[in-house]
Amino acid sequence: MCSGHYIWAIFFFASLCSASLANNAKINFREKEKKVLDQILGAGKYDARIRPSGINGTENAPTLVYVNMFLRSISKIDDYKMEYSVQLTFREQWTDERLKFDDIQGRLKYLTLTEANRVWMPDLFFSNEKEGHFHNIIMPNVYIRIFPNGSVLYSIRISLTLACPMNLKLYPLDRQICSLRMASYGWTTNDLVFLWKEGDPVQVVKNLHLPRFTLEKFLTDYCNSKTNTGEYSCLKVDLLFKREFSYYLIQIYIPCCMLVIVSWVSFWLDQGAVPARVSLGVTTLLTMATQTSGINASLPPVSYTKAIDVWTGVCLTFVFGALLEFALVNYASRSGLNKANIHKENLKKKRRDLEQASLDAASDLLDTDSNATFAMKPLVRHPGDPLALEKLRQCEVHMQPPKRPNCCKTWLSKFPTRSKRIDVISRITFPLVFALFNLVYWSTYLFREEEDETF
Template sequence: MAGAMWPGALPLLLLLAVLLHPSRCTQGGKVNFREKEKQVLDNILGPGRYDARIRPSGENGTDGPTNVKVNIFLRSISKIDDYNMEYSVQLTFREQWLDERLRFNDFGGRLKYLTLTEASRVWMPDLFFSNEKEGHFHNIIMPNVYIRIFPNGSVLYSIRISLTLSCPMNLKLYPLDRQICSLRMASYGWTTNDLVFLWKEGDPVQVVKNLHLPRFTLEKFLTDYCNSKTNTGEYSCLKVDLLFKREFSYYLIQIYIPCCMLVIVSWVSFWLDQSAVPARVSLGVTTLLTMATQTSGINASLPPVSYTKAIDVWTGVCLTFVFGALLEFALVNYASRSDMHSDNIKKQFPPSDQMEHSSSIDPSSELLEPDGSANFAMKPLVRHPEDSMSMDKLQQCEIHMQPRKKNCCRSWLSKFPTRSKRIDVISRIFFPIVFAFFNLTYWSTYLFREEEGDE
């Protein structure tokens, strides 16, 4: 019986196998709609149907300007160059506009959008980056660009590009400064009567999370419009202002602390003996040359601007302190030789001999003139009362003035008999106090000016 039923059951089984085959299900589902995509593209972009040279109409099919909404995604910021005043950025750039000529049937929502990779097949806005120095597209593995056409005729253009952009900087507060670098996008040929760029509503600029910069921090960004008028008309323009704050810790470790150490090392000369001429000279010259080398190295990484920067004030004052310490030793050396000369004179004419010489002179000889004639001083025999009163007042003033003449500084300096030693002692106190006052003035001034700039 099984063998008799087999010839009739075979066609039925084959029919069921064909109907239940996966390829049959696929053909009834999506394969046909992929074929529909081709038909739609041929229908809207076929020869004689669409002209990419003509811009889309305005809103509601009017002759107004075409509105193009723009948004960008900042992928990375590789460097910010102070010397060339430029910065490099990699971003995903997106434009979206409405072209009613590209409307198509979505077959009940089955076709969400059509994807193109050739931008020349549809009309494109002639946007360019006005502050661009260099730029290139990314073509690995395929060109990083796509165009999506939606059923209502909306077109989305997305591309990944890398740009090197100009960033004019004000370095007066360097390295305590903040810099604003702009990204400007404008129309090259279409005026505002034909083309208008608008920022996309709601988060027009997006920044990748954990954006890392070696010497800066991206504090915030602002979007704005920058339309420009020329002899040929007014052109639509968009801009993004990126506010970068310079990281100060790098400069504190590499510049400020080493300069402070060099200044303090130059003060060691004040504590060395006056007779250690080679040690004091070599110390002063070495610190001076090291400070000069440090200053030249700092200026080599910055552009030759015409104004004074904050770092110039710091290095200039530190260089002055080191140079002053070297000059101080020259003054000490000169004073020590003067002290030696005065000591030699005292040895030739000791004070005891002078006292004996003066005591051997007859007091009555004071009354004799050089020619031997007598000279008697005429003194009044009777004093007037006014004279006695004035003498008493003078003695009282002298009594009151004597305690005021005592000075703690003078009494402390009197412990050091030579002038050269006194100069060293005064320098040990004077140089640190002045340098501390300079630090207080410097940091309060530039930090306060930085806060004013933020406001």
């Protein structure tokens, strides 16, 4: 029993010794890390104001800074302000020969700093930025890693609101290219050059969702700019967004079509139903005007015509045309009534004249009955006789070939009044013209969209 207790005591003592040695090793390792930091960043040993040397320590060569980023979210794309907001993790990597240190046989992989002012930093800025802020909850979302070979990695999470000039000629069947531009503010290309990191320099979160757009693709490129103070290095990312059309189809195009079709209901109402036809035309016209003003309120006042302007303008014209058609029908019905009244008066007057003429002829016949003489009609007519000419004209008419009947005139002759004919013609003309407009509109703008995509 005593030997067993001795064994357990020895084992317990050995474990305590090993734990203390491990803690001492950790303490010694952290102390070595602190010594390395003091060694490379101590007072009088490193000056953050001086830029690093170029490739292979060349003093005259520019410092190369490799950039990559991770797009975490795109919160909104504002058509009116022509801007978009993005949250990203931005990274820069360069080599500073002054920051090399001993990795303690591979045990010290890198040093981590949270103060960017301790080392030299590239003076990069976002040239199309409108607003931006860092993230400081719970701690500032920034770090700097210094590797044994002197390589420095700078990473920070930022939110930006960037300008995005848009061309809205094809709105809402358009695609927009929004750029993110990064450039050096003070160092020229003789001193500092930005380069995209090889192998996926831009990464996008997988579940990126935008309410009215779809991110189709993105391209990285260079955009160096020359000014009177020198040439400055610049990088850019072009984000190609495609506008989702389903929202506009439900909210704009289908309601406009319904308003135009409702305005055609007045063609089927009786021409005497003046209050119903006027109220229907005015209501649809005001509703269409309100719809148009609501659409334009969410868009910037541009100097060119957009695709949505063509659609709403033509729909408004059709609704207004339906209201004018009723005015024409009302005028035609009133003029037809006036002509009918005048025709009746003329018939009554002719009837009275004929009755008066027959009475006068009868009285004259009674007065001259006793002195009447009968004249003998010749058996052979002379060529200049009026009766012979009339018979000849009738024969020529019968000898002419019969004309083919006009279907449209025959069909319209079923409707006695001119106002009714106008309504019937409008029932056919308005839908046909609107269908033709739809065919031309969609084929034109969809074809333009494909052209822009291939371009």
